[in-house]
Amino acid sequence: MSSINIMALVSGGGTNFQALLEAEKAGKLGPGKLALAVSDRPGAYALERAKHWGVPVYVIEPDSRLPKDERRVEHSDEICRIARENNISLIVLAGYLSILAGKIIKYFDGRIINLHPSLLPKYGGMGMYGEKVHRAVLNAGEKESGCTVHIVDEGTDTGPIILQRKVSVLPGDTPDALADRIHEQEHIAIVEATALMAERLQRQAEEQQARAQRQAETERLKQAELEQQKKEKRAELELNALEKALFDQQGEK
Numbered sequence: 001m002s003s004i005n006i007m008a009l010v011s012g013g014g015t016n017f018q019a020l021l022e023a024e025k026a027g028k029l030g031p032g033k034l035a036l037a038v039s040d041r042p043g044a045y046a047l048e049r050a051k052h053w054g055v056p057v058y059v060i061e062p063d064s065r066l067p068k069d070e071r072r073v074e075h076s077d078e079i080c081r082i083a084r085e086n087n088i089s090l091i092v093l094a095g096y097l098s099i100l101a102g103k104i105i106k107y108f109d110g111r112i113i114n115l116h117p118s119l120l121p122k123y124g125g126m127g128m129y130g131e132k133v134h135r136a137v138l139n140a141g142e143k144e145s146g147c148t149v150h151i152v153d154e155g156t157d158t159g160p161i162i163l164q165r166k167v168s169v170l171p172g173d174t175p176d177a178l179a180d181r182i183h184e185q186e187h188i189a190i191v192e193a194t195a196l197m198a199e200r201l202q203r204q205a206e207e208q209q210a211r212a213q214r215q216a217e218t219e220r221l222k223q224a225e226l227e228q229q230k231k232e233k234r235a236e237l238e239l240n241a242l243e244k245a246l247f248d249q250q251g252e253k
Helices: 015-025 045-052 067-083 103-107 131-139 174-253
Strands: 005-012 032-039 058-061 090-093 112-116 146-152 163-169
Touching: 005 015, 005 067, 005 103, 015 045, 015 174, 032 045, 032 067, 032 174, 045 058, 045 067, 058 112, 067 090, 067 103, 067 131, 090 174, 103 174, 131 174
Parallel strands: 005 032, 005 090, 032 058, 090 112
Antiparallel strands: 112 146, 146 163
8 A cells, every 4th residue: 555645834833743743653644644844934843843753844935025926836836846856645734824826736736735723614714824713703702613624725715625623612712722722623633634635545546546557458458459450360361372372373284
């Protein structure tokens, strides 16, 4: 069973990334293998976690000299290049603050997942992250909140939802208190979603391999049939030539 190579994108302390590392060690990521950790911040503690567990790391800082849209595309293109060079099948945004854009979304279509600290589609979109999300939930008087793992598309927090985990909003909750309870669920959700995606991608790879084998076998049988037809045609021509030679000999007599 071949592994599904995973690239984790991280920006901060990396507690969700740590959950993935421990899950892989415990065999809970299925065929998933954490192959790379990439950060947009050189001081991210998640990189130390990666090094401790023997996961190769890259730091790709967005070029602040560029306009925002151009900066995002250049940054994303570099991540895409590294992912392709390292045979990455799945990209997991585990607390990643930079926004991906450009060709990486199309090249890894359906193979980039993100963890968001709310029950999407509520409290998602541009500028909604961290404490801002939890404060908005409390200000709106919501009775529950939670986290969502979704496929990344060209929008912001708009891709198909893979799974969600919920928590109750308690009387007297603060953004920090709510965030702490959601963090516990995030550690579970990111592992479950990554395992689901790794298994799905492996099935797709196996199905693709099986189709390729069937096509190759069909082509082999087709070629064998053509060779047989050629062989039979040569035999027919040789027989006709022999019959003609015999006929010519009889005519000479």
